[in-house]
Amino acid sequence: PTIKIQNKSVTVQDAQGMTLEIMSLTGKAIAAYKIEGPSQRIELNLAKGCYILKVGKTVRKVTLR
Secondary structure, eight states: OEOOOOOEEEEEOOOTTOEEEEOOOOOOEEEEEEOSSEEEEEEEOSSEEEEEEEEEEEEEEEEEO
């Protein structure tokens, strides 16, 4: 799977049937989204800061400004 960040939205590709997990840097779960199609865009309504995004074995650290 691939995770692409643009402003406050995330596009997840090649992860149909998987779950996008959003966690704080301390590992606390914040949100989870089921990926329904081959490419899905999700708007993140999160406060500014750093987060960890995980889909399967793909993990990305992102900073929202």
